[in-house]
Amino acid sequence: MITAKNCIIRLSRYKNALYRLQTLGFVKVFSDNLADAVGVTAAVVRKDFSVFGISGNKKGGYQIEILLEKINSILGKDRLQKVIVIGAGHIGSALMRYRGFEKEGIKIAAGFDIDPAKINRYNALPILPLEEVKDFIKSQGIKIAILAVPDIAAQEVLDLVCSCGIKGILNFAPLRLISPEGCIVNNVNLEIELENLIYFVNVAEKTK
Amino acid sequence: MITAKNCIIRLSRYKNALYRLQTLGFVKVFSDNLADAVGVTAAVVRKDFSVFGISGNKKGGYQIEILLEKINSILGKDRLQKVIVIGAGHIGSALMRYRGFEKEGIKIAAGFDIDPAKINRYNALPILPLEEVKDFIKSQGIKIAILAVPDIAAQEVLDLVCSCGIKGILNFAPLRLISPEGCIVNNVNLEIELENLIYFVNVAEKTK
DNA sequence: ATCATAATGTTACTTTTTTCACAATAACAA
DNA sequence: TTGTTATTGTGAAAAAAGTAACATTATGAT
CATH class of the missing domain: 3.40.50.720 (NAD(P)-binding Rossmann-like Domain)
Known part of the structure; x- marks a missing residue:
């Protein structure tokens, strides 16, 4: 998959933010929460996800656990x-x-x-x-x-x-x-x- | 002056490249030498310079010493x-x-x-x-x-x-x-x- | 069951950045 | 002096990145 470097850097940031949210007890997250956490707009978050075929739920946002799995897999973090x-x-x-x-x-x-x-x-x-x-x-x-x-x-x-x-x-x-x-x-x-x-x-x- | 972050980063890279060229004994430099040295195109170099009102000589390129002075002044490197x-x-x-x-x-x-x-x-x-x-x-x-x-x-x-x-x-x-x-x-x-x-x-x- | 709501996913738009192309011109040669 | 050449400086075109808007749809309330 051909992708901009900035997009991948944001993916790393989303991941980090997601771990923090998970630690705080959150289970799901909305694009604007993530946007705030990494300092971009919600549209960028959704667009980044769409590039990688990551989808959420029309009302319920994204399941953090599933999101992390997908991002980690994209970033090659599913193995040492x-x-x-x-x-x-x-x-x-x-x-x-x-x-x-x-x-x-x-x-x-x-x-x-x-x-x-x-x-x-x-x-x-x-x-x-x-x-x-x-x-x-x-x-x-x-x-x-x-x-x-x-x-x-x-x-x-x-x-x-x-x-x-x-x-x-x-x-x-x-x-x-x-x-x-x-x-x-x-x-x-x-x-x-x-x-x-x-x-x-x-x-x-x-x-x- | 309002300027893109990337432009300033390139300015730093030009500076570093210029010092290396100077060490090698060069006195003047052309936009495409600098472009090669920092990994951009010659047009970017000239455009960056034009943003800061740095000008060279038609045919003669840029005097490294003068160029360094100007860049250093822009970057605030003329003082500790x-x-x-x-x-x-x-x-x-x-x-x-x-x-x-x-x-x-x-x-x-x-x-x-x-x-x-x-x-x-x-x-x-x-x-x-x-x-x-x-x-x-x-x-x-x-x-x-x-x-x-x-x-x-x-x-x-x-x-x-x-x-x-x-x-x-x-x-x-x-x-x-x-x-x-x-x-x-x-x-x-x-x-x-x-x-x-x-x-x-x-x-x-x-x-x- | 129906409706209102809230959030996604995407399309169209805007802005920024980069690339391309070339006119302008300084330097040099004849 | 004239012509040739090499390189700048810039304006226009293209590409990339980011923003905004909104149609779509899952959810939960009534």
């Missing part, structure tokens, strides 16, 4: 997703320790680094030398890698892991990487996020 | 931006140690946490108790805060810092926060970034 982290520096280590992923069914299977001092083979979350990444990816069937290496090394590491079968990369290095056909790169650029915020705060100050 | 980090957990600590910000003229002035064990008042980058955040924001004139606190505390901390004069928040908690008029929130949601990547990798697998 194993990822690896390359780079055990500040950001990489923080990501490896971050608990937010596992409650989303995302398991960090291992970390990798070139610095021998960072290797820790017998940890619950092992940190392995980068030379072993190929075998690991192959044997564990890993498709997704998080790249948290210095800028200068990013492209090289991307080429390496793509040649080992990685299909998707979440890149934290603040530069645009060139990926081979068949490998998707999503960027998280913290500097740019901050710059953007600074810009809009400044604009707001000036127009005040 | 001081920010604070709230939450000294895994992500917060990693951000405080991250060197990427300072080379962008962004200085983390202090970290804050409620856990007394995390306080370290005499460090180069002090970590202070959250009670002191108000005085700090006021006395240092801080406008931007990075929020790296547990989900459950995020809204409360946002309300607190906004009441102290914070105008912009970069939020790492994976939920939508409600901010008062006059305070902008940008979200960095790592789970959603990964989910998104997983979705598109799965789609690519299926359609293969």
